[in-house]
Amino acid sequence: xxxxxxxxxxxxxxxxxxxxxxxxxxxxxxxxxxxxxxxxxxxxxxxxxxxxxxxxxxxxxxxxxxxxxxxxxxxxxxxxxxxxxxxxxxxxxxxxxxxxxxxxxxxxxxxxxxxxxxxxxxxxxxxxxxxxxxxxxxxxxxxxxxxxxxxxxxxxxxxxxxxxxxxxxxxxxxxxxxxxxxxxxxxxxxxxxxxxxxxxxxxxxxxxxxxx
Numbered sequence: 137x138x139x140x141x142x143x144x145x146x147x148x149x150x151x152x153x154x155x156x157x158x159x160x161x162x163x164x165x166x167x168x169x170x171x172x173x174x175x176x177x178x179x180x181x182x183x184x185x186x187x188x189x190x191x192x193x194x195x196x197x198x199x200x201x202x203x204x205x206x207x208x209x210x211x212x213x214x215x216x217x218x219x220x221x222x223x224x225x226x227x228x229x230x231x232x233x234x235x236x237x238x239x240x241x242x243x244x245x246x247x248x249x250x251x252x253x254x255x256x257x258x259x260x261x262x263x264x265x266x267x268x269x270x271x272x273x274x275x276x277x278x279x280x281x282x283x284x285x286x287x288x289x290x291x292x293x294x295x296x297x298x299x300x301x302x303x304x305x306x307x308x309x310x311x312x313x314x315x316x317x318x319x320x321x322x323x324x325x326x327x328x329x330x331x332x333x334x335x336x337x338x339x340x341x342x343x344x345x346x347x348x
Contacts, residue, residue, distance in 0.1 A: 144339040146206045146231050148172035149199060153213030154256060154267055156180030161210060164324055167332035170339070172210075173202055179264035191266050196221045203229050208339050210234040212324060213296065214267070217241050220274060223281045233281075234335050236288040237296040237321050240304050241274025247299040278307040285311040286338040288331060290319030312338075 148170055152160035156177035165172060177195055178186035188194060196218050203222070206229055211219035216238025223230040239249075253268050285308050289301035298315055305313045314334055316327050324331050 144170070144208055144232075146208050148208045148210060148339065149202060150174045151199065151209060151211040151215030151218055152177065153215050154180050154252075154263075155260075156183040156263075160212060161324065164328055164332045164335065165210075167328055168336035170336065175199060175215075180267055181260050181263060185264060190264075191269070192217065192221075192271075196225070200226065205229075206231050208232040208234075210236075210335060211238060212236045213238050213321065217271065217274075220278065220281065223283050224274070224277055227280070227282065230283045232339055233283045233285040234288065234338060235285060235304065236324055236331070237290060237293050237301075238304075239271060239296060239300065241272060241278065242300060242303050242307070243273055243275075244296060244300055247303060248297045249300060250294040252295045275303075275307060278304070279309060281308055282310060284338070284341075286334060287311055287313040288323065288334060289313065289315045290321060290323040291315050291317035292319060293321045293323070295321045 150161035150165060150172050158174040158176035161174060176183050178184065178189040199218060199222060203226055208231055209219040209222065211234065216235040217240060219233055219235060220241055223233060257263065287301045287304055289298050291298055301313050305311050316323050316330065319327050
């Protein structure tokens with residue numbers, strides 16, 4: 137089991153993807169010996185809805201309420217879009233990012249990403265339909281994100297192909313990309329030990345070291 141040599145100095149927020157369940161990151165966090173706040177997304181996946189949650193920006197506001205001090209954010213898929221929106225709106229509060237197989241606010245379809253919506257609504261027929269709405273393009277704003285960022289990608293992911301991670305690598309000024317060649321969109325489950333090791337090291341690395 138990977139073990140971090142020390143603990144991150146900042147609180148870590150764990151954001152799931154559109155499955156919405158707070159347990160998504162817990163196995164990886166346990167492997168990496170990380171504590172933190174594990175979010176769920178009301179109305180998504182099999183999570184019950186909540187008044188006042190009707191879109192991505194409402195989820196951004198939900199997480200922002202927990203940012204009362206500098207934080208690290210570990211995010212999966214759609215959660216990465218929320219993480220980047222927080223890094224853009226709260227630049228002094230987000231110290232480090234881990235973005236796994238996310239859209240990240242770049243045009244995924246233009247980069248070869250497959251349509252995930254039919255399979256998603258088959259698996260979660262009661263999920264809120266707003267999740268299928270258009271996603272804003274953050275490409276012009278992402279270069280202003282200064283947080284040290286680890287990008288985790290699967291080489292066999294049809295939903296967010298490696299080209300998306302490579303695009304984010306060119307846009308984020310302080311980022312490193314780690315590709316697991318045989319992994320898919322569920323790399324946090326299938327490659328949990330390696331993912332935990334990467335995240336644990338990223339969150340305690342000396343800030344003076346080069347990320348690339």
